[in-house]
Amino acid sequence: MTTTLSNRLLQRWLLGLLLAVPLWLLAYAGLDTFATAVIGLLGLTRATPLGEALHFFFYDTPKVLLLLTGIVFLMGVVQTFFAPERTRALLAGKRLGVGNVLAASLGIVTPFCSCSAVPLFIGFLSAGVPLGITFSFLIAAPMVNEVALVMLFGMFGWKVALLYLGLGLLVAIVSGLVIGQLRMERFLEDWVQKIARSDAMHAPDEALNWTQRFDAGGRHVREIVGKVWPWVIAGIALGAGIHGYVPEDFMAAIMGRDAWWSVPAAVLLGVPMYTNAAGIIPIVEALIGKGAALGTVLAFMMSVIALSAPEMIILRKVLKPRLIATFAGVVASGIVLVGFVFNAVL
Amino acid sequence: MKVTIYGPGCARCQKTAEIVQHTLEARGLPVELEKVSDYAAIAAAGVMATPGVALDGKLVSTGKLPTAAEVEAWLG
Numbered sequence: 001m002t003t004t005l006s007n008r009l010l011q012r013w014l015l016g017l018l019l020a021v022p023l024w025l026l027a028y029a030g031l032d033t034f035a036t037a038v039i040g041l042l043g044l045t046r047a048t049p050l051g052e053a054l055h056f057f058f059y060d061t062p063k064v065l066l067l068l069t070g071i072v073f074l075m076g077v078v079q080t081f082f083a084p085e086r087t088r089a090l091l092a093g094k095r096l097g098v099g100n101v102l103a104a105s106l107g108i109v110t111p112f113c114s115c116s117a118v119p120l121f122i123g124f125l126s127a128g129v130p131l132g133i134t135f136s137f138l139i140a141a142p143m144v145n146e147v148a149l150v151m152l153f154g155m156f157g158w159k160v161a162l163l164y165l166g167l168g169l170l171v172a173i174v175s176g177l178v179i180g181q182l183r184m185e186r187f188l189e190d191w192v193q194k195i196a197r198s199d200a201m202h203a204p205d206e207a208l209n210w211t212q213r214f215d216a217g218g219r220h221v222r223e224i225v226g227k228v229w230p231w232v233i234a235g236i237a238l239g240a241g242i243h244g245y246v247p248e249d250f251m252a253a254i255m256g257r258d259a260w261w262s263v264p265a266a267v268l269l270g271v272p273m274y275t276n277a278a279g280i281i282p283i284v285e286a287l288i289g290k291g292a293a294l295g296t297v298l299a300f301m302m303s304v305i306a307l308s309a310p311e312m313i314i315l316r317k318v319l320k321p322r323l324i325a326t327f328a329g330v331v332a333s334g335i336v337l338v339g340f341v342f343n344a345v346l
Numbered sequence: 347m348k349v350t351i352y353g354p355g356c357a358r359c360q361k362t363a364e365i366v367q368h369t370l371e372a373r374g375l376p377v378e379l380e381k382v383s384d385y386a387a388i389a390a391a392g393v394m395a396t397p398g399v400a401l402d403g404k405l406v407s408t409g410k411l412p413t414a415a416e417v418e419a420w421l422g
Binding site for chain 1: 352353354356358385386388389390392393394395396408409410411413
């Protein structure tokens with residue numbers, strides 16, 4: 001690529017961002033005005049159930065989509081600094097403890113898709129990343145992702161998002177430590193154990209320029225937001241219905257904080273469910289308005305995202321049943337504890 | 347030109363294969379497409395993020411859907 005061309009492309013990105021950022025801020029500031037205007041045009045007010053439901057929908061849908069677009073773009077750019085190869089190099093040979101903290105944190109910023117969980121798992125182990133540290137990464141990467149955090153921030157505010165971030169990391173760090181201490185290397189599938197520590201060949205370590213990083217951000221938005229927007233709309237529509245029509249305290253009896261068994265039940269219920277945070281969080285937010293306890297609901301979310309049946313099936317290719325069971329058991333216990341702590345504290 | 351796509355057969359891998367094949371053929375290059383979906387083989391090739399792409403045995407991309415411009419750039 002010639003320098004003038006790449007300069008022109010970069011200028012186009014910078015100019016585009018210069019226009020997009022103020023527009024984004026303006027739109028974000030005008031969300032409530034917009035929603036109120038829409039229901040006003042329909043001759044409704046928030047005092048009626050239908051008006052309340054529609055206001056919820058027309059306020060939260062654009063809000064969440066705006067947040068998602070902005071944050072996912074930023075994450076797409078950030079992720080260009082953290083290729084899996086680089087993360088692996090940072091983690092190789094680290095000791096348990098420090099390594100687990102580092103692995104869980106890197107899990108947030110390293111691009112990860114559950115479809116490449118297995119190659120990544122093997123890539124880490126073969127480069128000398130200890131098993132427990134690899135697990136910390138593997139637990140944190142899907143659970144603490146930007147979509148879940150944005151949805152939580154959008155629907156509950158920054159405190160809950162931060163709490164989810166902290167506790168998600170904690171579950172990943174502690175679970176990895178426990179698995180590391182149990183020394184379960186022999187419960188890896190035999191062919192995985194045989195893969196010698198190899199200096200596997202690397203993808204070319206191309207030095208990216210800023211145009212390519214912005215391109216990656218744009219691509220990330222198309223991939224992620226392009227995939228989750230129907231879930232967001234469906235989730236918010238359902239949440240809006242619950243807001244407007246389900247009686248107050250409806251959920252208190254089954255998901256309230258007095259029903260202690262609801263936390264483990266929520267975690268169990270979450271395992272076979274495989275959906276993304278985008279669809280589940282608006283529904284969850286609406287349920288909390290009807291008396292469900294936050295800890296129970298967060299435990300449910302973590303379980304849905306971190307412990308999914310399809311992921312277990314994928315991991316079965318590299319882990320023997322005993323290690324899978326340990327992994328699921330340790331993570332599930334961690335999540336149940338988080339749920340109890342939340343319900344007790346808040 | 348031999349094109350190897352590493353991936354468990356997910357939608358992204360399928361799409362990657364299409365983009366690479368389409369771009370190369372538009373350049374008039376004959377394409378021999380090989381898909382590797384065995385996890386051991388994917389790992390052995392050093393691919394940690396799927397889809398991975400190799401041209402004539404040389405790994406050129408991992409973990410993303412390449413654009414036509416990027417495919418062109420691999421050819422040099």
